[in-house]
Amino acid sequence: MVPATFWEHEPVRRALAARHLGRVIRAFRCHPYHGRNPLPQSAVAGWLGITQAQLSRVENGSAIVHLDRLAHWAQVLRIPAKHLWFALPNQPCHFGPEADKEQPGHQPAGSQETAGLATPPAPADAVTTASDEGGDTTDRRQFHALAALAGIAATGSLDLLATPTDAPRSIGMEQVRFASSLVDEFRRADAAAGADQLCDIAIRVHAHLSSWATKATYSREVGDALQTALAELACEAAWLTIDAERRAEARPFLHEAITRARLADDPRVEVRALTCLSLLTREERPGESLHCAEAALRVSSGWATPRLTTLLHMRRAHALAILRDTGGFNRELVKARREFDRGLHDDDLPFVHFVNEQEVSGLQGMSYLALGDPGRAAEIFRSIAVTPASIYRRNQLLYTLEFANAAYLQGDVNEAARTALSALPQLQEINSGRVTQLFSHVRSNLGRPARETLAAREFVDAYDQAVGR
Template structure:
């Protein structure tokens, strides 16, 4: 009679061992139930795992992972794996048996958590090169998706380059706006989003490939916005949202695709709302965020719901500060079990700035202390993609804006200068915005010459930004300096340069 071997370490099992694991491996199993184990490379070559990966269905990959012989004769319970993923057992059951996930934040988060090797995946992981699968036939949706993901590997996606190049096109304001939107759509087509172009045929049936492309569109818009601002992108996002919503209303699709479509449309709604905010078209943002919350709840996607609540808190800060606080509190409550330090930092920043608007200095100080404490805990492998802007620069920026709201321009200037001293190259738009805010802080301190010099230095870069917020802030600085009772050479030089720049 031959003895069985432990599937984990290969050691021989005793005759009376019916657990499927040797004693050392059983002890290791107990120690690691709080987190996924580090598995050998051969783990991913197991046939059920390979088939699930080939199907591009992360839920089935997770089920194959749980049932792998490496874990012993008894599969890992759904409750254990759900705990790793930050969801409930019921949610994991729906993930395993429902439609394929298409939300890129969740896909990358869970793939990294389980340690799935990048070459096995059908999407890219943050910080790692993505090699698309070229087995698709030329011109198929798979091929378009692959080319779209490759386009993201440069410094800027095709959409950002195209928008910047379109800034001088067209005739009047309406023509320029239409020209810029059309040029941006052409850039999206180069990144694989040809379905958004005018004249494209709406499919009668929506499948997972179309949903996946819609999800990837949000990532393209997010990266372009961080680099260049939202003015032209806003119309693109609005058109894309209208197009995809119309498809969802007219086309047929399975229940599985419908669930995934809800999450994709919710994410796109949030992005459209943010672009409307940055483009100074704030009244347009609220309906998109209300829709996103509804769709996220239908799809049982708390991460998208929290992102929408976070955005809604920012939108309501000036007009309805009490409701803004409630939105941030609701987001903290919904994310309590799975929030990373960076997400918690952002939510406390939302509350800190709102308390400053309410002139509650103690509330501001309390929330800012919590935000800095969370930020000091560092990045986390489970951070969602939209949180990459939450860093020391952003904390200093919100602190500076809050001090301005509290009539403390001296403290505000200190915060904004810290940003200039330690810039964040990946968030060029925010860097420019906070530099303009520094000019405003200097003016409120009574240093008109200093404000003019700061504004003059940043004017060439600010003029290239497609951000309504930056334009509004810079215009305010110009108005303040032009109205000065004692104009100086520096203030006159900035006002002249500003007027010349906006007249081009």
């Protein structure tokens, strides 16, 4: 989202006053809010459903007068109606000398209702019509992440994402490679924006491509590659639903991914799906989680890298801890540490790149919590909290909040409150349902009257203000 003051920037104001939407778009792209580099024409063109060349002509040519296009693009960019010289559907026109005067029900600039009016469009709209596990607020980071994803529309492979009636009837390897590249795009966008911003986009893209693939023709070779690409997209959609705390939606994607991976005889994607299924089922069905990790170990036997094997043993260790099997937990932990000490490997799969010392320690700490040992858990989480990571900031934040949780369970309310308060600025920077839920859990604990301290009250008040309670 951009702030309400975004629209008061002089180049934007001049473009609006000139009633030239092309110049408005150019001023929008070049606004200093986006950083030193303007948003690329290719990304914004993707939002608008046109090509980069067409956007260039729109920005530099004569003013557009077609009302339908004006209204559609203004809505895509979320330009507040009071700045426009034409009426949006079901809204009055506000442009003119009276626009800045107080109107009944009008919210002053900077209010909660107006501060987010310019959210960049969900790239899935542009993709549909034109085309991991592991902001200042991050509004800016979110903006660039979604812009990068929307830029897919200008890569030149638009036929794969065309509407069903316009899609080609056959699929070639080039189109399959493009479908595979979407997984990398989602991973990069997820790292920048968080799953909450991408979950619905991934679901829609996956559904669109799956539906189109059932109607198209292709060779045996292309068919196997297509099954793998769609399985990887299903895994990515599942992961995003898990991180967005929409876990009930993840299982069908993972079952589909396993089926497609087996059809394509691709054990690597099958292992990723089983690993994700182990994560999904860990809390409510630890027995199933244990079996999924074991199945992944069997499927990957003979080719798994140390980092993959580490993750699978840690999945098993955590599930055994939830089952209160201390002996089994300790055995799996020893195996995981032994594998982790073997180091990195050139053949590491992309989805295990987050498996580092911080992650292994964090999963160990969470296992101690499950075993009812908050003291040992707090020691581990404290070491993570005091050593900020330059990457995987989402996991860093999660384990910092787990430190607050462990400190609270130990009875140290003040340390829990100070830790949570220090992490609070990141609440708006990392768009993850898991993060949001864990913050809410910590707030619920620290807000109990029987445990109230000055530090706890300070955190609760700051948290409530941050979330608008």
